[in-house]
Amino acid sequence: MALTQRHIQNMSEAAILEPHWGYADRALPCTSDPGSCAYLDVVYSAHDLGMLYTGIFWLTIGGILLVWALGRRMFPPREPHDDLVAELSRAQEKQPQPQPQPAQTESQAPRPQPTLTRLRLALASATRHHLLRTTPLRFLFGHTTRLQLLILTILVSYLTIWSFIGMAYATWVTPIKNQPPSVVNTRTTIGPWADRVGVLAYALTPLSVLLASRESILSLLTGVPYTSFMFLHRWTGYIILIQSALHTLGWALVEARLYQPQPKVWNDWIAQQYAIWGVVALVLLVVLWVLSLQVVVRRVTGYEFFRKAHYVLAMVYIGALIGHWQQLQCFLVPGLLLWGLDRGARLVRMGMLHYGYWGAEGGWGFKAVEGRARLWRDGALGDVVRMDFEHQQKPWHVGQHFFLCFTEGSVWQSHPFTPLSLPVADATGRVKHSYIFRAKGGETRKIAEVLAKKAAAGAAVTTPVILQGPYGENMVEGLTQDVNVLCVAGGTGITYVLPALLRLVRGRPSPGRKMELLWAVKRRQDLEWIEPEMEELRRLGAAHDLQIRTFVTAEEPLAVTSKEVKVTDEKGRTESDDDVESVQGTPSTRSGSEHRPDVTAAVSDFVAGVAHGSTRVFASGPPGMAVELRAAVAQCNSGGRVWKGEERFDVRLVCDDRLEW
Template identity: 50%
Template sequence: MLVPRHIQDINSTTTVETHWGYADRAVPCTNDAGSCEYLDVVYHSHDIGIYYTGIIWATIGGILLLWAIGRHFVHSQPSGVQLPAEAGEGVKQRRGAFERFQRAAPSYARQYLLPDAARPIFGRVTRTQVLTLVVLTGYFAVFSFVGIIYKTWITPVKKMPGVYNTRTSLGPWSDRIGVFAYALTPLSIMLSSRESILSLVTGLPYQSFNFLHRWLGYLIFVQSALHTIAWCVVEIRLYQPQPSIGLEWIMQTYMIWGLVAMILLTLLLVLSTPWGIRLTGYEFFRKAHYVLAMVYIGACWGHWAQLKVFLLPGILVWFIDRGIRLARTALLHYNFLPSGHMGFRAAPANINFFKDETNGDVVRLDYDHPQDAWDVGQHFYLTFPDSSIWQSHPFTPLSHPVLGADTQRHSYIFRAKKGETRKITELSSKRIARMKDHEESHEGLMADARLSVLMTGPYGERTMRNLASDSNILCVAGGTGITYVLPVLLDLASRPQTPDRHMSLVWVVRRRSDIDWVAPELAILKRKCRNLRAGIHIYVTRAAEEIDVAPPTVSEKAAVNDCTKEIDPASTSDSSSASVSSALSVHGVSKAELGLNHYQARPGLNEIVNEFVAGTVRGGTDVFASGPGEMISDLRRIIASTNKGGEVWKGENRWDVRLTCDDRLEW
């Protein structure tokens, strides 16, 4: 089948050359001089292209290796360690310069690479991500063209006098980019894996690779489309006679599989666009993406089995990823059953339901589960068998993990949007209504219902492991994003602290009653931070829309930076105090116990960040943030402008400001 395409007759030659990843070649060439020269270019360009794929993968492997070594070296050289008295002055100077470089270099990088880049094109991603994509794309663009002899050959068609073929370097170039599309397939799958090898090496959470996975898919599509278009031009236009040559070519089995692969890749592209996901729904996109991707790899195998060495690793990575997920879920839920035997058991979660017809109802889940503690900042994928076993969603635990405990407390908060969360909210509402109909409950106390939960995880970044001992902490959250930042403060408040460390929480909610979601945790935080320089500031953006809440008084607007200072309930209006107390009484926590600051406007993030940094005594600042995309984009821009690498090099570490986001847009 390949002989007519490559104008060779292997049976008429004495020697066959094997070319890795390509068809065998008959030597010596028995065709006309132009055709033989063309074949020389075809095979030479392919062989060089294979070498280039090796160079590309060696480069990727080398970068990952250096990254892993660098991480180990940095972690083994902690900053702030007191040198022995007998250490020489030169040693101290070198150590001081190295520590300053460790802080100044990342500060310079954040200053220029942290803000969003070309949002209309790339979405809410940092310049670092886009720069990585540009470098990768430029790398492949260069290797797509070098090493090819560009020339045109006019060759006669056998047994057809006066008819000529036009042979150009378009064919070798098309083969080159086709090989690169195959070579990128395993990398694309690695970038999409939840059980990510890349995360183990780099320390970056798997969701940080989603942007590169998506755009690498676009790059593979462009390469495949150009490969298809180029060979269509060659076979349907440049080779003669037509249309017989074109029809004979398109009827070959390898070409049929190639067209199938291109159609599947086009469907993958269309369904992965933002409007495609909105049109079909995220769950349909996710399931269809899995199926289409595997069938696409099979079609690529049928199109050109000689390059299966790039396809097989991708398939193995995908199945290993799914296998580890199932194993982790099974091990996490393999516990003692009520009968005393060991077996698989879902976690029964208590449901608290918060009605909000305007913005979407909110559900809180609480349950205890026997397991080891996870790291603060990590999240779990939750499946609700009462609704569907085919869907799972990432949620960050609001609760603080306790090292050494036999069981861990899990608390989650989510707002009903569409799909599964809407189903869970409706199910929770119905179960609570049924319980109220059959059981008597105390006035003002929300009845609890049960919901089965299956977990997979934990996943994500271990935010506290790389936290410097002198770092100041600013947490910014919007709505249910409080679940990501509050455990950070709870963890720090439970440790011995340096007296100069500053901590602050800025939480933006729509209504005052939203405080009820996390009232117990806020009370615990306030109680534990009495000896810390910390502040809890809650901004209510739509307080005026609440009918039962009077306009705020002057004392209610006042800023109090120390959470040990109590707000006198008498200083607020009666209706305001009654509304908040009623909302917080669901968990048995009153407003007086919390002593929180309430502001009746949206926060000015620029002023908040700059005032916090300027008010620190020593050390840099770590900002933890979770919330709407606009908030995250603003924080990236603000923190980038706050970083001053030159000042950090001089020893002014307060201008070393880092941002850690729970970027749910990437999920």
């Protein structure tokens, strides 16, 4: 009845009711005045075209994903040549690790790439050169790349086109029954346009849910980790907010100004149930936006409150949308189903890890893992905790992360951490987990205090841990023996790059490959976090010509090293065990202040020294370092030179993008 009154349709004189998907039926023939009939023609044709455009929109997304998925099948990444099975099996049996095999003597001259492969690598390098840098509009878009901003621009342009095309823009002045001739309705294309924008907002809702899913269908199809979609998820939400606001303002203008007599028309319209639900949905959307602002999350609510409130408010918002216009629930029900599947898959993952699905000792039943902790107290910067435990499960991929829940703090909170240990199962099927995190505040601070009290009381410094995962990409996929590796880490970011190096030094050496690690820490005692792993890198890395450089940024450089343990390799070369750049740094890799490494110079020097093959830069650290690294890697890429066969200008950055969390 509300639609009938608003669209001045004479249902009693209608010969037929013409159905329109997602809208009210239309009474035909139109018996109203000519202006009103012409207006209704525009309303219904604009809506029908809008539904068609939403279908094209989703077909476009589906086509892109299909081509992407087929491309991954047709052009899979090259697999590494070295076989780690023998060495890893020896590690499983806990036998002493043998020295790495000597480098092969056969010629390692680079072989020319096929034309299609060379073209693909050249295009990828050219893309990185222009689009890898961080966008200059950092105050608005944060630490995002130009590529992500380009994708957002294409999406906004695409939606803008669909918002305006296919409508006749005109104005119709129509009489009102039982009103003086001076009181008229002014009907314009504002109403149909506002409806079009609203339909597009509905159509974007399931895309927003897809982009936010941790158990991501998009990641399954594209191979891109779900964290890389967070930027688009956030801005898709902003687009939906803008579209909803424009839809509401458009109809508010029509009902409060253009339709007469006032205020009767407005009062009757805003009292309708569908209008009330529309206002509720818009208010919920505004609340979602306010709670997602970084300043609110950091200074007011905290991340955990934001995350849980976001889930609840988003589901209530979708319910309000159904109440506002249930004819378009074809876009909303899939969003609810996708959200439910994501949450269900998370529970299944957790159950598979903790219910003994993989044959855990002690049979079936939910069991938390007992983690052994070591604590470094630091009141100024935040305590640092190293957590170690073994768990019966299938090994994960290098670079993937887990969400850890420390039950002695709260069972309702979990945080993402990347294991620094190499994922290798022993003879009993158990895989070692090792994590390092700095307890600055919130849940991590709480668990650090619990561990400190246990240590002070002389009790075992252990705590129950619940795992969920693994998530993320395989960072060493396609890492063949001809790929040179530069690892750059700041603080606890060493956990992201360390497993890749451990994997390489346990493999067969590759003549001519260049490998280097740059690690910046605040204090010299921070080097103790990964002392066993660093010892292994130094011991096995000699045969790989691995260069390790550490930087102490918050302490004055010492005149001499505090300790020095000499390791001599097969060729008689001697290497220091305490290679600290605050003592021994070179101008090309040190900045002029606070002993920080100059990552721009480090990347350019590394690429300049590459003999053959491409370069992979693994990095994790503070946002400022990530910004510098993106610019440095972009500068080193050159599509033209890669096309000519100079593979060293094919430089790829693999960065820990959990900054989006």
